Amino acid sequence: MDTHDGRGRSPSRSRRELLAGAGGLTAGLVGTAGCLGSTDGVRVLAAGSLAIALEERIGPAFEAESDVHYEGEYHGTNAVLRLVEDGTKYPDVVIGADIELLRDRLYPDHADWDASFAANEVVIAYEPETELGACLETDRPWYECFGDADEGAIAISDPDLDPLGYRALLLFELAEREHGLDGFRDAMADTVAYVPDETQLLADVESGNRACAVAYSNMAAEREVAVRRLSDAYNFGAPAAADRYAQASYTTADGHTVEGSPVVYNATVRTDADDPVAGREFVAFLLENDDLLTESGLRVDDSLPRFHGDPPEAIKP
Structure with missing residues (x-):
């Protein structure tokens, strides 16, 4: 049965709202990452539906724990994969919202493993x-x-x-x-x-x-x-x-x-990443911090994480 979930609006203004008021979420979360591929640290190219989760919660937590700089850029998954395929962007980590799409587009030239880590609806x-x-x-x-x-x-x-x-x-x-x-x-x-x-x-x-x-x-x-x-x-x-x-x-x-397929997110480190060590460290952090994912409105059940291909030992929780 379909159900309703009416929500009241909070009187406080979040960083997200301030960004929107200053020119939109894209300007705040994507525009500043327009030079993805030129910054030290881990560079992540991810599905747009994860922009707030990664930018406001997961990225800062990763920086605090690892002392590795996080830089993210966010688009629809099809666009993300196209940017990798045509060499426009050179991220260390790629995250998509359709597991088969990522495998179809990036294997074998740009990836040979991936980890499914969260679900949505x-x-x-x-x-x-x-x-x-x-x-x-x-x-x-x-x-x-x-x-x-x-x-x-x-x-x-x-x-x-x-x-x-x-x-x-x-x-x-x-x-x-x-x-x-x-x-x-x-x-x-x-x-x-x-x-x-x-x-x-x-x-x-x-x-x-x-x-x-x-x-x-x-x-x-x-x-x-x-x-x-x-x-x-x-x-x-x-x-x-x-x-x-x-x-x-x-x-x-x-x-x-x-x-059509269930909404599941998967992540991989590009085979030719500039900083594969930082990429693997970030993906491992993602897999080991279910609380950050669930706090972001995502679902992590007992079937996750799941691995495809042969991920490096550093990735497995």
Whole structure:
């Protein structure tokens, strides 16, 4: 059953809000890392949905424990992998939000192992004081509310840059299959607004400029926006539903076909990293500090971490 999780806004202003007021989350978290590859320390290129977790919590904790400087840059996972593949960026550590996508794109030229370390789920974040938000606060099925939405009222990230974007389209396809909603996926693809920067996806929902966005659970929790939670059949958060998710697929603009899958993050150290020792130290820290991940709204169950390939001994907890 889908559930509602209305959240009040905190009166205090966090560093995140101050950054947003000074030009947006991207300017604060990505723009300062635009020269990734030129700074001593560990350089991390990661999925945008982890930007706040890494920049505000995990990165500083790693610096405090290791005395190694942390530098991060954040984009949709498809964009992250493209930047590595074409030699635009030279991170030590790469973190993605779709484990198979990272392996398809980086193995064997740039990586030969990875560690899956945290899970997430897809939710609908919304502004209650909008017509669509008011509908989502009722018991009416979310797909009926979406079907009545005005063009541009719903935001999703760019499916050609970001797994969250194509998971939104796959969500629409799963609903179409389950409820006999002929043409629902295509209709929603024409109705939604596409946001190219994942880290900015919820900014317009917070401001009331858009009614809702298809987001990850941790992103909504960080932004303290109201949430309509989805059942396991739709939320890409249940390993037991993996076969169901895989019934839907999407082909990106550059020709990569991806199937629906549970949201799991994996990390690797590039085989030709400038500082592989710092990279391995950071990934080991990531795997050994579940509390920092769960405090960031992510899930770490008994199946994590999981390893693929042959990671170095320094990585294994």
